[in-house]
Structure formats: C-alpha cells, structure tokens
Amino acid sequence: MNSDALETQLKQFGLSEKEIKTYLTILENGEAKASTIADDTGVSKRYVYSICEKLEERGFVEVDDHVVPTKIRAKHPEDVIELLSGRLEEIGPALKQRFSETSSRPQRFDVIKSRVTVIKRLREYINSAEQELMVAVPQGYLPEVAAELSTAVERGVMVLLLVSDVDDPEAVLDGVESPVGSVVRVWNQGMPILLAADEQLGIASPAEMVTRANSDDRAIALVQGQIVPIIAGSFLANYWPFAEELYITDPVELPQSYRSFRHAVLQATLHDHAEATIHARATAQPVTADGEFETIQGTIVETRQGLVEPRTNTIPIEHTLVVETEDRTISIGGPDSFLEDYEARKVTLEHEE
Template sequence: MDGDELIATLEDAGLSPYQADAFVTLLELGSASATDVAEASSVPDPRIYDVLRGLEEKGYVETYEQDSLHARAHDPADVLADLRSRANRFETAADEIEDRWSRPDLEDHKVSIVKRLDTVLTRADELIRSAANQVQIGLTPAQFDDLAPALAAARENGVDVKVCLVPPIDEEPSLPSTETLSETCTEARYRELPSPFVALVDRTWTCFSPHGGSTNEYGVIVNDRTHAYVFNWYFLTCLWEIHEPIYSARDDEPPITYVDIRRCLRDVEPLLAEGRTIEATVAGFETDAGREVTRRGTITDVTYGEHPANGDRTPLSHLAGEASLTIATDDGTHTVGGWGAMLEDYEARRITIEAID
C-alpha cells in the first residue's frame, strides 16, 4: 500500500484529510517540528497546529515543546487496535448484510422466497437435524455430500430417511457407497434425469430450489402442511415410485415400520386376502382433537377410494384419494388415515407391523 492509499484508508477510519496526511508524514519523519511537518505534507502552515492537536486527542501522536511545537507518532498499539476493531465491525456488518439479503426471518412466514441455493441447503441442514419422524429428499451427489452429516444425525435419532439421488447437469454422477447410504438413509433410489432439489421434513417443512440448469437461482422454503403435501406427491410420483432402490435397510420380517400409509396398504392388502392375522402399532394423532395417540391391535381391513381389493399389488394411482386401514384394539375398532387424514379417527405418523400370523 503506497502513501496515498494509506492516507485514504485513514480517512475512511475517521481522520480528516489533513490529519491523515500529517500522521503519515510523521510516520516517515519519526519526530519533527510542526513547521517541518507542514512543509513535508500538504497541510497549510496556519492549520498545522490544530491538525497536530486533533491527532493528539485521537491518540495518534504526542506533542511536546522544544523551542517550538514538535510532534512524534504515538505508540501505535492503541491505533492499531482501533483500526482492527473497525475492520472487524466492517466484516461483521458485511456478513450481516449478506445474511439479511439472502435469508429472511422464516419464523414469521409460511412461504419464503430466497435468492440462493446455499440458503436453501443451510435451512434444510437445520431442519433435517431437528427432524422427529420423516425426511424425504431429492438431491445431487454433491448436495448429498454437504447434507450427509445432517442425514446421519437424523438416522441416529430414528428418523425414516428416503433419499433420491439425481445427476448434476452435464456431469457424470459419483454415487455414495453402500456404507455411506447405510449411515444416512433408510432407503435410497436413483433418477437418471436432473431434478430440482427438494427436502420434506416431518410433513410440515419443504425446501425447494430448481436444478442447476435453471435460468434463475432462487429457493422456496415452506412451513405449511398443505404445501408440503403437494410436494410430497411430487416426490412420490417423480422421484420415488417409478425408480428402483439402490439401497434399502427395510426388512421383510416384522417389525416393519411405515411412515406412508399407502405403502403399508399395498403390503398389507395381499396378506389380508390370504387370511393372515396382522398385529400392528399405530402412532399418530386424533383427527378431531389433535392429541397424540398410540394404539396396538389387529388390522382387519383396508380402504382406498372406489377400487376394490383383488389381492394384487395396488397401483399408487389407486391410492391417491381416500386411503385408510381399520384396526381392532382392546377398546374398540378405529379407522386410521395417512397424511392429512380428516375422515378417519387417527392420522398415522408411523405404523409398525409387529407380527404376521
């Protein structure tokens, strides 16, 4: 940094142009009379005394009498500390401006539009770590690497994690190892076409951003069950049902846990047709009062729209409307629906098949 740049920087730090010039001159001279400082700088003679006293008040120089007024640069420790403090405040202010620009206060909004994918990924990381029941996520392998620690934390907390990996634009994908997938998800599938980033957490939060080839970079963060339900069907139809698993931790023997009642119905219906007895535990909410409830009993029937049971595996399209099961417990018979249930007694969050006899 040359002298002119240093003077300009000191002006930004709060010195007047004459004060900055005089201080830099004193740094070069070491110690000098007021007259010599004026001659070596651009400070007019009539102003030099006021300029030096102003610098002394700010702690930059000290003056002393030696036939005439002399000055020398003060020990720079205090000055340097002040400058570095100002630099830190500027850096902090820059970070805060960037944060406020890219990330609004999500607590006050049901739907928030943000400007950068990084903001969406950061929020998705936070939501996944705090998940209690279910995560559904579609993302590229690179995004998976970024969110893998959060997904692993969710799995450790017993969360059901479904991952659909999609290729990046114009790049060959590098898929995670089976070991990595076993640590981060319950089941993983692969879609060969590029797709937007989407993450659904606990049937309430959705984080979405277009794929890398989109002309505009933006993100949508939704805190609303109705919107999340729409994204859930996008996830099921585009990212999940039509693709084969590349990893699964699911077991065909009880206990078998479901977070999606429609998948449970498709597996249970053939068993009922065979006359099997299915013991299950339902954890969810009362649809009328919203209270949490857990019921264990025997599944006696399944219902979905107007399509009768025929013993075959039910297509997902036949389950797009009403989908429920009936469970007989010690205190009576109850109907159980899935996400957004209104007609049934309970909305199931998890259904665990305990035994099949």
C-alpha cells in the same frame, strides 16, 4: 408462598374461593367441626357441609360423620400432592394428542438466491426433522448432505431419499458408510431439489441453483403447515414412483410408536414382507365426523402404500393400514384422510402374541 399466592395456585385446580377458604381453615386446624369452620369462614354451617362433601370428592379432606359432632379432617399434604400429580399425568396423553405442533412454529417464507444458502437450509431442515423426511437431490450434491441424512436415520426419522441425475446407480452410495435413507431411489432424469420435513419444513429449488454457477434462479424455503404437504404430495406422486429402488432398510424391532403415519405404514409393510404378523393400536377417529378419538386395536391384514416395491396403493398419496379387529375390518389412514374409514394421530406396532 404467601396466602394470596397459595389461593391463586389452588384456583388452578378448580377450587372456588369459598372452597379454598374452607380447605385452608381445615388445614390450619388439622381437624375441625363444621361450626368452627363456619365461624372462621363466615359461611353457614349447612353450606360448610356441602363444601366439605365436594372437597372430600376431590380428595382434599375426610368427613367423619360417624361421630357427633361431625369432624372434618385434612388429608396429609403429601397425599393431596400425589393425588393431584396423578391426575395431571392422566390428562397428559390427552393434552399431547390435542396439541397442534403447527402452532408452536412461527410461519416463515424465504426466497433464496444463492447455492450456499440452499445447501445450508437443506442441512438445517434435515437436522430439524423429528418424524419423517423426504429429500430429492442431484447425485453430485448428495455428499453435501449425506452426514445429516445419516444422523436423521440414526435418530429414527423415516427418510425417503431420491437421488436424481444418476448415470450409474451402483455408484450412488460409494463412499457412504452409513445409511442415508430408510428407502433410497435413483433416477436418471433431472428434477428439482425438494425437501419436506414433518409436513412443516419445506424447500423447493431448481436443480440449477446448485449445479450451475451464477444462476439467476431462486429457491423457496418455508415453514408452513398448509403448503409443505403439497411439496410432499408432489414428491410422492410426480417423482418417487418413477425412480428405481436402490436400498431399503431392515424392519425395526417392535414395539414402536409412530406419529408419522407413513412411517408406521412403511414399517408394517417391511414386517409383512418378512412374513411377520403385526398388531396395531391406533388413536383414531372416523373420517366422516369430528367425533372423539378412540383406541382401535387389531391385526394388520393389509397395507396399501407406494413407499417400497411392490406398490399396493391405487393413488400415490394412499397410505393405509387395513386392520382386522374383534368384530370388523377397517381401513386407517393418517391425519386428514378421506379414502379410509378412520384417520389416526398415533399408531403403535407390536408383534402379535
């Protein structure tokens, strides 16, 4: 790396041009007097002391003012590299917290005209899910996506599966070797085919698109962070509460961290049903202000949810952890909450010690 490239890289760590020239001069000499540095950099001796104090604060040099004249010593490059790497690791969680995953996905809106494409897109979006997945399909077409649903469950995705057009609930999972959902419900009524994955990927299709040959109906597939939550809300409010619960997964081993708040609520509820006392640590901010995120810790004393029976929420979209901290009891919801005291970006669940 030549001098220009090295200077450019050092600027990335917030050093000014004069600080860089001073630091490189000290590096080349290993140890130098302020007067030597002043001669090499063309700045005053007094200013050299000021710059070197800043470099010392940053961890690049050591200023030995116990000798006369004062000596400025470059720290070993390996120590500086380790220091800079540590600082990058420290800011990593904050960067990840502020990063919006929606910005990394190109927005897309497709009109689908064929059954084959509907099934293909269902499989594609199920395979893309990383945190949570809501799917509604007719019973006759569950085998078309069963393998993909099982794989999603295996990789830790919360899968809410609603199977419609069911005549015999006991036969729905016949021939299915692995769990196809974290929670599975069945309904004897017909309903649209719906999918909402990670609040980013969505599908809405009339059931006739896959159940009837030569249908003139059209389906919609979209990658759109503003619209997919509407599909998820419709799924949870208009269909899920009226379906019969067929299967519920066992609670997972803790500790576990969740960016899907609903998944955290589901697991907290399952552990509560198993009479376990669970501790929550949430990265959250008050819903009434755009303040700094803080860490809230405490014992979960209640969950309000409609993911599994018995339902404990007052409206279908309410999914809440009620946490008792050292000095108060607060309610925590997911991103963009308005019913709770805090909205959380990440939740870690662990057994109470």
